[in-house]
Amino acid sequence: MTGGRRTGVLLATCISTLVVNANTSAVAILLPAISEDTGMSVNTLQWAVTGYSLVGAAVIITSGSLGDVFGRKRVFQAGLLLFVASCVLIALAGSGEMVIAGRMIQGAAGSTILACGMSLLTVAYSGQEQVRAVSLWGAAAAVGAAAGPLVGGVLVDLTGWQGLFWIDAGVAVGCMVLTFATVADSRAADRPRSVDYVGTVLVALTLGPLILALSKGSDWGWVSAATVGCILVAILAGTGFVAVERRVAQPLLDLALLRNRVLVGATVAILIGAGTINALMYVLSLYFQDPSTLGFSPLEAGLATLPATVGLVVSAPLVPRLAAKVGGRQVVGLGFLLTAVGFAWIGFADASWQYAAFFLPLVAAAVGMGLSNGPSSAAATAAVSADQVGEASGVSNMARYVGAAVATALAATLYSTVTANRIADGDGSAVALTAGLGTTAWVMAAISLAGVVMAVVMGRHREARGTLADAAAAAASASHTLPTSATPARSGAGAPEGSST
Known part of the structure; x- marks a missing residue:
């Protein structure tokens, strides 16, 4: 493949990944504005978040299989086309039901773009060039996830909430054109053609x-x-x-992997981390914008959640070197402990709290998540043989979607139920909403403590050495599992294995 074509692959995959992750993280900020326009309650509109994750969980491994069988470029293009269609459907939506339907379609599109985009990159590049390309892809994923809430807040004020989806549709069309012009198709020749x-x-x-x-x-x-x-x-x-x-001949999940203690512990840790941080962002986005509490505009709410998203992305790349020195599972345990402290701090919230009171616990929860995400992802792919790395990565990626869907649904239920009960008991809106936030935060703190247990379950495994590529993988770990220097490589390729600790 020529240098120009490889650059085209890199641009198409990185830009599409950035847009998908920004879109995903922005939607919670948009929900109050969508609710106002469509008349659907925010509590019901949480399906725009959980539905996305639900479909993404079901599709992310299958989409990779479809790419292997029918051609990665073809399926990647199909994912982009589906993403464009979902954006247009949402932007034109006259009802909350159409928004939810569009977001569920978008879940399938987003997971397909991520899975097949990564495959296209690994086929187009090899050796150190592959490491650099994958690192750039990881950086794009991290930047998108961090920027999403702020971009969403800006666009609500400038264009209405529909603007995010029109812009994303336009960028995705550009990626389709770039992919058509520069990307060569490929498939796994030795893979059975069956799909589960x-x-x-x-x-x-x-x-x-x-x-x-x-x-x-x-x-x-x-x-x-x-x-x-x-x-x-x-x-x-x-x-x-x-x-x-x-x-089944070609299973979605090789059940034998569930006997791997390190992989199971790492996967559950990833599920807990993704679930709790998504639940926190969902509830705080609503709490910050409610007129009875802080009354922020969407832009102000995006800025208010920025310490969490940026703290997560900025702290994560610093973790691999720390994990290489003291051990990945120790860092994972410390991260979940710090996250639990941040959630518990928010659990003490009072109706009189101004934004400044939320700043430090937000940073604590985010930094804790940054500590736990990277080593958990690294452990997931380090704990298996070279020919199982793809399956292990797929399982951990599915776990992110599952965690986000389940925890966000749980948080939405807790927040709305406690709030409604307190209002029924005669409390004012501000007191009731703060009670709902506090209860949700305490539950997420308890779930985070379960992540400390998973750090113990993980046990000994190969550790990443803390290279620049490891830092990029850690930064991307909030949304996708990438190979690290601890990931076993097929003969003659990939990163070297790390040492056991």
Whole structure:
């Protein structure tokens, strides 16, 4: 492949990844404005966030498989086209239902763009050039995730909330043109041509009813027929998924990987980290903008959440060297402990708090997440053999989507239920909303402490050496797992293995 074509691959994949991650992190800031325009309650509109993650979880591994079988460029282009279509659908939406539908489509598009974009990069480059290209891709993912809330806040004031989606659609069209002109198609020649579609559907059938039960359980009653029915459907679908994965020729998930203690511990840690930080951003975006509390504009709310997003992205690249010195699982445990402290601090929130009181706990939670994310991702791909790295990466990427979907649904339910109950008891709106925020924060603190346990479960494994590429992988770890110097390489390629600690 010529230098110009490789540059085209790099630009198309990095720009599309930046846009997808910025779009994902911006939406929570937009929800109050969307609610005002469509008339749908913010509590129902949380499905614009959880639905995205739900579909993304079901599709991210399958989209990589589709690229291997039918051509990575072709599936990447399909992901971009789907992303454009979803942006247009959302921007033209006259109802909350259309926004939610568009976001669910966008979940499939975003996960496809991320999975196939990474594959295109690794095929186009090799050796140290591949390391640099993947590092730039990781940096683009991190910048997009950090910039999203601020960009969303700016655009709501300048163009209305629809502006974000029109701009994203235009950029995605540009990426499609660039991909068509410069990217050569490729597929995995030695891979069976079967794709585990049934597994994909069963993942959605497991997560969908579970999230619906979490979202509506307080309205329906936690022991009502509807809630119990949703949970039973989720259990049956999960059981069916296990049965299918044992028999299908090319499984979505190799169940043998679940016997790998390090991978399981790292994956659950990734799920907890992604879930709690997404839940925090969702609830704080609403709390900061509510007229009864701080009454921020969308732009001010984007600026207010910036310490968390920037703190996460800035601290993460500094972690690999620390992990190389003291051990990855020790850093993961410390990170979750610090995150739990940040959440617990917010749990003490009072209706009289101004924004300055939130600043330090936000930074603490973000830095803690930066400490835990990178080493957890590095452990996930370091704990398996070279031919299982792709599967391990896929499992950890799915875990991010699952964590975001479940924790955001849980946070939305806690926040709205506690608020409603306190108002029913005679409290003012500000006191009730602060109680909802505090309860949600305490629950997220408890979940974060479970991450400390996962650091113990992970046990000994190869450690990344703390290279520049490791720093880029750590920065991107909030949204995607990238290989590190601890990732075992196939013969004659890739990064060297780190030492065991």
